[in-house]
Amino acid sequence: MINENTEAIEKDLHRTFPENIHFNNTKDDEESALLGTLRRVLKCFSHYKPKIGYCQSLNFIAGLLLIFMDEEKAFWMLVIITEKYLPGIHDFNLEGVNVHQGVLMLCLRQYLPAVWQIITHDMDLDENDNSFLYDLPPLSFCTTSWFMSVFIGVLPIETTLRVWDVLFFDDSKTIFQISLTVFKIMQPQMTNLIHNKKRHSGGPGGGGGGMGGMGMDEGGSEFLSAELFQIIQNSPKVFINCNHLLTECFRTSAFNKLKQDEILKCQKFVEENRQRYNELIKKRSKVGLNEAERKELIKASLDSNGSDKAKIGLKAMRWNGRLNHRMKKLKRNS
Template sequence: MESETNDNISITSQLHLNNSTNANDRVDSYGFEMPEGYESYEKMMAEYVAVLTRRSIKWSKLLQGKVHVEKNLKVKRYVRKGVPNEHRAQIWMAASGAQEQLEKNPGYYHSLLGTEQQHDAKLEETVRIDMHRTFPENVQFRNSSEPCLQKALYNVLLAYGHHNQAVGYCQGMNFIAGYLIIITKDEEKSFWLMDSLLGRILSDYYSPAMLGLKTDQEVLGELVRVKAPAVWQAMAQHNVMWTLVVSRWFICLYIDVLPVETVLRIWDCLFYEGSKILFRVALTLILHHQAEILQARSMVEVCERFKRITQGAFTYDCHTFMQEIFREPGSLSMATITKLRETCREHIVAEMSRLRP
């Protein structure tokens, strides 16, 4: 019965989205209003459709109706070249371990929602405050939509807050859950994907101290010191902390930073390969626009340059962009990142202890 309901939601939502798209040519296939200069996006997508069609045929042959997907070099190569939207939820679920958790814990998600009397009132209030702030430019999250994905978003965030009480809810999680719901059209799958992301792939990113997030920002700084020393020196010269320019990149996983199609391609790799992909994206943006960043003459100008480098044709062309993230930064092993994380984490913990009253 539940599967049938989800299918109905998916079909109804797609019909609504198609109607909205007809009414407004500047709405993309995910329900987002396209920004100024969207013509370049449309041109890219016209060419990208042929790529998507070829990928879809190859993925269908690879999967052959299977739910579980074996991890191997062939699948990794396929993921890096892009997962077609019709297979995206399945691949994310399988690659991240979320499908396994869902099958091991039947009914668990719905038990977390329970009855209103069982809910944490403070958690409810905090989640509800962010509902209207979540993708107001997306037609599927507007109150006038039928169905409105705000209800599904509220449920997923509330359930996750009860499931992981050490994290509860913090800003940024609403955007991640929103993207998951757009793709899966399924609350339970979105919940387990959140669990994979926040509990395993991005451990400590959303804990109260956000130690994982702070650590990875420092790790990026160390990687830039090696791979783009001139940029690192400019950051130091203008006294710009990495948290000032890249915290949003990491905490929102590039949502509202890069174009939707590009973000989803990044997430394909994030669920399959882990958090290393976040560094590849950041390094590519910095290396590719190194000359532009070095033109900055103040802290304000540096920050402005970092905003600007996430926009334009380079990031809209998701297929070329994804090829570049595996070429431009060069070698980047997980062993290197792990070692840097240990060093940076120790430094941050020591600094937090020093500042603690």
């Protein structure tokens, strides 16, 4: 049972739920029985799924499963989760994470345009620009664990379990719906931060310069990103009221009608665009590319791909006149 993943598995065993009594060593400093079970599940999984082997966060998913079910069922549930609900997320190159992040960014741009403006404030994007599919917004780093651990460590454990119930019942679209809901709940905090920075950094009417329409210089933009990072990283940890979270998601939000087939088509759109861009990069790599040339390459890729938003898959991604008006209004206000 020893392979190239064994050492990584051993390192992560004692990092798995260190505050949970079931994963703590005994008073005699003997290893807990559940840690031994977790070791076997992860080792077996690394042999069964060599394309993945072992990836950080799998220990948390398997550990949470083992609290509620026996060893063999936990193993097969781990297989089902990685194959059906998180395809490609834990592959060696982690490309699946980037694809899912791209889908989330598309959803944010459609359903929460005010949040989208904040997240991409320093990226100089127009409404028809999909270059963020290749160069994800820096703040998307915060949401990586949302996909890799299915909200373990992101939301309180009681809320995470409720989200898992919905996920197993309603498929992987749940991950995107919950992610959008988390951003929706955080939106007032993010907006207040932007307004406060405008007042103190010379925004509209304050006599200051502009950085992406935010009225900040480069240093201010970096500081703003750090504070936004803190909000996205820490705010979900206090969402203890799971009923409130699900009510916001499935009763009062526009994305409660998001369809699974729409998400799958959207993932295919992102995969194709990222693959096309990576192929172009490989073709140009022999001569070398500076930053300006790389951006020109992105633009050429976009031009060759066209701007037919209907290809994306999300029905609501067809940019009608009303949505264009909303985006222009947001830009004027920012």
